[in-house]
Amino acid sequence: MDFISILSIFVLACFVGYFVVWSVTPALHTPLMAVTNAISSVIIVGALVAAAAGGSPSAKWLGLAAVVMASVNIFGGFAVTERMLAMYKKKERK
Amino acid sequence: MDFISILSIFVLACFVGYFVVWSVTPALHTPLMAVTNAISSVIIVGALVAAAAGGSPSAKWLGLAAVVMASVNIFGGFAVTERMLAMYKKKERK
Amino acid sequence: MEHVAVSPWVMLAYLVAGVCFIIALRGLSSPESSRAGNRAGMIGMAIAVITTLVTHDVASLPEIGIAIAIGGAIGFVIAKRIAMTAMPQLVAAFHSLVGLAAVLVGAAAYLNPEAFGIVGATGEILTVSRVEMGLGVAIGAITFSGSVIAFLKLNGNMSGKPIILPARHFINLGTLAAILGLIAYFTQDQDPWVFWTVTGLSFAIGFLLIIPIGGADMPVVVSMLNSYSGWAAAAMGFTLHNTAMIITGALVGASGAILSYIMCRAMNRSFISVIAGGFGGDAAAAGGGTAIDRPWKRGSAEDAAFLMKQAEQVIIVPGYGMAVAQAQHALREMGDLLEAEGVTVKYAIHPVAGRMPGHMNVLLAEASVDYDKVFELEDINSEFARSDVAFVIGANDVTNPAAKTDKTSPIYGMPVLDVEKAKTVLFVKRSMGGVGYAGVDNEVFYRDNTMMLLADAKKMVEDIVKSMG
Amino acid sequence: MEHVAVSPWVMLAYLVAGVCFIIALRGLSSPESSRAGNRAGMIGMAIAVITTLVTHDVASLPEIGIAIAIGGAIGFVIAKRIAMTAMPQLVAAFHSLVGLAAVLVGAAAYLNPEAFGIVGATGEILTVSRVEMGLGVAIGAITFSGSVIAFLKLNGNMSGKPIILPARHFINLGTLAAILGLIAYFTQDQDPWVFWTVTGLSFAIGFLLIIPIGGADMPVVVSMLNSYSGWAAAAMGFTLHNTAMIITGALVGASGAILSYIMCRAMNRSFISVIAGGFGGDAAAAGGGTAIDRPWKRGSAEDAAFLMKQAEQVIIVPGYGMAVAQAQHALREMGDLLEAEGVTVKYAIHPVAGRMPGHMNVLLAEASVDYDKVFELEDINSEFARSDVAFVIGANDVTNPAAKTDKTSPIYGMPVLDVEKAKTVLFVKRSMGGVGYAGVDNEVFYRDNTMMLLADAKKMVEDIVKSMG
Numbered sequence A, B: 001m002d003f004i005s006i007l008s009i010f011v012l013a014c015f016v017g018y019f020v021v022w023s024v025t026p027a028l029h030t031p032l033m034a035v036t037n038a039i040s041s042v043i044i045v046g047a048l049v050a051a052a053a054g055g056s057p058s059a060k061w062l063g064l065a066a067v068v069m070a071s072v073n074i075f076g077g078f079a080v081t082e083r084m085l086a087m088y089k090k091k092e093r094k
Numbered sequence C, D: 001m002e003h004v005a006v007s008p009w010v011m012l013a014y015l016v017a018g019v020c021f022i023i024a025l026r027g028l029s030s031p032e033s034s035r036a037g038n039r040a041g042m043i044g045m046a047i048a049v050i051t052t053l054v055t056h057d058v059a060s061l062p063e064i065g066i067a068i069a070i071g072g073a074i075g076f077v078i079a080k081r082i083a084m085t086a087m088p089q090l091v092a093a094f095h096s097l098v099g100l101a102a103v104l105v106g107a108a109a110y111l112n113p114e115a116f117g118i119v120g121a122t123g124e125i126l127t128v129s130r131v132e133m134g135l136g137v138a139i140g141a142i143t144f145s146g147s148v149i150a151f152l153k154l155n156g157n158m159s160g161k162p163i164i165l166p167a168r169h170f171i172n173l174g175t176l177a178a179i180l181g182l183i184a185y186f187t188q189d190q191d192p193w194v195f196w197t198v199t200g201l202s203f204a205i206g207f208l209l210i211i212p213i214g215g216a217d218m219p220v221v222v223s224m225l226n227s228y229s230g231w232a233a234a235a236m237g238f239t240l241h242n243t244a245m246i247i248t249g250a251l252v253g254a255s256g257a258i259l260s261y262i263m264c265r266a267m268n269r270s271f272i273s274v275i276a277g278g279f280g281g282d283a284a285a286a287g288g289g290t291a292i293d294r295p296w297k298r299g300s301a302e303d304a305a306f307l308m309k310q311a312e313q314v315i316i317v318p319g320y321g322m323a324v325a326q327a328q329h330a331l332r333e334m335g336d337l338l339e340a341e342g343v344t345v346k347y348a349i350h351p352v353a354g355r356m357p358g359h360m361n362v363l364l365a366e367a368s369v370d371y372d373k374v375f376e377l378e379d380i381n382s383e384f385a386r387s388d389v390a391f392v393i394g395a396n397d398v399t400n401p402a403a404k405t406d407k408t409s410p411i412y413g414m415p416v417l418d419v420e421k422a423k424t425v426l427f428v429k430r431s432m433g434g435v436g437y438a439g440v441d442n443e444v445f446y447r448d449n450t451m452m453l454l455a456d457a458k459k460m461v462e463d464i465v466k467s468m469g
Ligand SMILES: NC(=O)c1ccc[n+]([C@@H]2O[C@H](COP(=O)([O-])OP(=O)(O)OC[C@H]3O[C@@H](n4cnc5c(N)ncnc54)[C@H](OP(=O)(O)O)[C@@H]3O)[C@@H](O)[C@H]2O)c1
Pocket: C216, C217, C218, C219, C220, C263, C266, C267, C283, C318, C319, C320, C321, C322, C324, C325, C351, C352, C353, C354, C355, C356, C357, C358, C359, C393, C394, C395, C396, C397, C398, C399, C428, C429, C430, C431, C432, C433, C434, C435, C436, C437, C438, C455, C456, C457, C458
């Protein structure tokens, strides 16, 4: 992938982000914050690359530390979102 | 640009298209049809490439014919959209 | 890669052009921003054209200049002269040109692949480019011939009646299969006969697919072809590795698909049933036989003028008949006179009133009706009950309460305007026998609070204006 | 390119992961689709992680497994245990982890660039990667230290009072300039001191930027830092040529920015004024001095119960105080009892009620209030005039009519709920002196149709429930 392709992808992704976030209903803004938290931990990909590679032990340990942090976020973020979303109910008590 | 970059761009552009078209107000659906007509004539880029190149005279004439058609669309499409949009007025007669 | 390496600046320029097109459509989210959006579209197109010209060795600049000038002049004149009521056929005609241009570009790429940088190491066209080229040409050809038929039907050059061939589904599916098969074979053998047969069959299938569809269903078809022209542009964009074309293709493809969907949903019909064809010939043809012998009340222009002047609020419901009669200017005048009398005047637009999406809005805008007096169905439907007069002009199906109650009606389930809830309904149409697009009778004609104003819409409104003066 | 050539299938997998994340956010457009969306997000994350693991030579799978297990377990337990009222600080804490992870990844890439495929022909790190890395680390570090402060302030471990250093704008701008200058210099000289100084300064600026901002403005800050963490992920995505990270970065970046914008707009404050800091300490601190000696009416739980049982429609307006008091369950019980008496109960949610966007909705959902009884400001504001009782519980600013009339008020221009139009307003708060976030007095307290119910929100509602039984 050349730089310009990546830039194109980024620009279009910004448009998608803009539209998709405005389409979120205000009642779900708190879950939105939690789930964006979880997905921004996709940075774990970088952490895994660092942790997987041989060569530099310090880089490996930094990577492993990053894996731990990102995992907290991923599991915590998705789980708390799931927990919140499970609370939104309609007419179930009738 | 490799195929996967192009595919990524296409996929994201489809999302953008989906969102942006739903965001168009129904009152402007007719101008929407006219303007999409105009922009889909960006195919003129291909026509220009064919018309510009030496080598194959038949390809050149096909290209020139395509340039004419696309130009009708581009000028006609944008002009008629402009004409329609100029009609949408608010409280100007007061 | 085998592609000619393109400078990143060129690719950046095409990306910018694509973004301009996104901004152009985004602008249409409100009338205020729409004109700026349209300008952005023009800028994007200029960027795309200029970038292409400056980054290629142009052996024939004068010819290209002349071609653009000819095309531009034709387009410009058409755009200035066309009547707003003729928008549906204009859009169809323009689509046919996009389709044909795509076919020509595909053919040129086939004849001169070097120019497009799609020649592989063996001197043959790259396999992936062959697929993209085949698909682009096929979609372009279908768009062309389909749009020509749509144009002829909408413009009245051809009867709107569905033309049903025997075994048509069989023929159509066979032809489509042949086209796809040949495109697959094209990857193995780039012989001219394959390419030209794909092209020829695609032209044919475009005709075949559209002739069985009734004239009144043409708007859905036009929108669907709009979508196709987008996908054709996207396929070309894959061939040329051109971001502007890919983005545009996706935008236009999505736009056509969504508009078709909106129309089908608002008509409560499935897309498949529209495309399968056979429904909705000319309104007259479809509903000519309805026997009507129930009592109804006829009114005159004077009655209507009197009633409306006394009203506090009048809601005007325009429909297809208003467009046909070109009554929008007279209607605006009537609205002005009423407002001068202190009457509140609002316009209620059903999503499929008229014959294309947004049709009524553009006509009212042409007659300089303020757009903040023009309301969508959801926003105004609750107001009929609070209004003294609903003035229905050339609309029919969109006011038919059968859609709410009669499960056997062809329009059952379609959302309709509740005009019958107004104190008085004034119904302008030419005859009691003439039905609308769906070919069904309308209960509202026979209600106690309805007064029929039988005449051409424009003439009737002009008479009302005279009686008010 | 100097990058290691990656298989197209891998890139396709990352694209699919990115699309899953888009679908995840799209799902949040309605509660019905939201859980499927969340699942899509999980699938996307699984695809990204698995793709990375299977396409790299993993020298240390056990360690990685343990790291994921530890992190996952911690995250899971926190997610299960956390009180819904503590969501703002939880989000802040999670952001700090994303920021720190980004810094660590950046540092790892700096120490072992070969593993990331960003080494140029000369054996040095590619210039463009250095810029991306520098930006990623800087944004990550700011996100980390800023989020830590936000967490401490929201969690009450640190006073919410703005801490104003002398010449802070000067210090901050200087530090930012130094960071950017060093990143530019980093392209020329990849010496460790440059990298670590950038990292250190960025941690420092994160602290410096956030400490002058008052505790109550923290939600805007958290959202802004959310946006930053997105851009940090996108910068890493550029370095790794990873579509999933780029798409995610853009999504999260947009989300944070838009939420900040929505909050600022709903508070009628400019983003700049929030970020410049100095506003809104602890509510008590900011408004402690307001002298109140105008007449007002006090009511008891019995009065409130009696009034509401007689009502046809009661609109409940929850605010920050309800969250603090954790009164949502008692409130739901009260609503159930009222409905059993035939009273229509609705909830009106102001866009910035509470302390984070959607805060009240999530608390009401926790107490199993049906979400179709919960309305946004625009949808319910016209209903107060038709309601017998507006029951305001722990809300203040969002009901303050000064926003509509008093140009000198700090909240002038902010849209507010028109509670004073209801026949009776019941106002639950702990004291007459305690003001809200904006630190201003509320005219509604002193109106004839207002009855103050002074007590802790939860206690008061429980008392009302008792009097009803
Ligand atoms: N807008 C779209 O995108 C779209 C697309 C596809 C299909 N459609 C369909 O089109 C229909 C639109 O409904 P509609 O209510 O607007 O129209 P309609 O139901 O087709 O009715 C048109 C009415 O206008 C009258 N009329 C025709 N010419 C007239 C003239 N010169 N003066 C006065 N009256 C005249 C006709 O009666 P007389 O003959 O007695 O005068 C008829 O009752 C819907 O069924 C919709 O599903 C719309």
